[in-house]
Amino acid sequence: MNIYNNFNEIEYNPDTILTVGTFDGVHRGHQLIIDKLLEISNKKNLRHLILTIEPHPQIVLNKVGRKQIFLLTTIDERLKLFKSNGIENVLIIPFSIEFAKTDAKDFIVKYLVKKIGLHTLLIGYDHLFGKNRQGNESLLMDLSNEYNFQIKKIDAFLEKELIISSTKIRNLILSQQVELANELLGYPYFIEDVVVEGHKRGRTIGFPTLNFSFSNKYKLIPAKGVYLVSSEIQGKSYYGMANIGVRPTFEDDGDLLLEVHLFDFEGDLYGKKVSVHFLKFIREEKKFKGIEEIKTQLEEDKEKCFEIINN
Numbered sequence: 001m002n003i004y005n006n007f008n009e010i011e012y013n014p015d016t017i018l019t020v021g022t023f024d025g026v027h028r029g030h031q032l033i034i035d036k037l038l039e040i041s042n043k044k045n046l047r048h049l050i051l052t053i054e055p056h057p058q059i060v061l062n063k064v065g066r067k068q069i070f071l072l073t074t075i076d077e078r079l080k081l082f083k084s085n086g087i088e089n090v091l092i093i094p095f096s097i098e099f100a101k102t103d104a105k106d107f108i109v110k111y112l113v114k115k116i117g118l119h120t121l122l123i124g125y126d127h128l129f130g131k132n133r134q135g136n137e138s139l140l141m142d143l144s145n146e147y148n149f150q151i152k153k154i155d156a157f158l159e160k161e162l163i164i165s166s167t168k169i170r171n172l173i174l175s176q177q178v179e180l181a182n183e184l185l186g187y188p189y190f191i192e193d194v195v196v197e198g199h200k201r202g203r204t205i206g207f208p209t210l211n212f213s214f215s216n217k218y219k220l221i222p223a224k225g226v227y228l229v230s231s232e233i234q235g236k237s238y239y240g241m242a243n244i245g246v247r248p249t250f251e252d253d254g255d256l257l258l259e260v261h262l263f264d265f266e267g268d269l270y271g272k273k274v275s276v277h278f279l280k281f282i283r284e285e286k287k288f289k290g291i292e293e294i295k296t297q298l299e300e301d302k303e304k305c306f307e308i309i310n311n
Contacts, residue, residue: 047089060095210274222281
């Protein structure tokens, strides 16, 4: 996959079909746009290109009174998902306060038409961009006539009468509804991070864990509790169970951690990047009276996980 980090890196080609957006999560609505992008690209022999924005505009603009946004995907995860969906060309727009002031018409003409080259612009059902979100469908139609490019619009993607959006998916993940979130994503929600050294209590009771400390402060962390998860390590898939929490049995005010016990896995992964895929919420995090009570609960959790896996 070709990754361009600014507009000066990409070669001008007027036979280009492109789409623009943050694409947080690369969910099924985004996948519909990607499929259409590739379909038209192949049919008309056009170069296809995704323009994605990094950092997320809400992070950069940081408006007073607005909650901090947490993202479904880091830029590396987004690029990996683009590649797995067949995308060959991605331009990462370095978003800044200065860039946010770009007039919508200037963005289309200066960057898309004259810098990149534009045959077709593919837009989603709610596509707005540019300063104060001035880039609406009416403006696009006027500019397409003036600069001789086409506009293709994709309708909203519905699942169980829900319009799929990154915001809806974030809210589902935060409310323990990870299975429904995964349906809207089109894949299991995952966290990809580096394994760090823990207290090694788990191995003393037969439940060794991989420990993660959430290195990206904007990555969305699912609700606290125990989950059925899976990971792929060295080309092999493993099921497991994970706990997100602060370990209240041992600490009154501990840091939020992700601890993952993979079934039938043995090995040292310290310092290595591992993806953890969340499949189903099992139970809330609990405070226990001691080690034996924890062990008993973990055995019950493991049994429940295997019931789900086998069914």
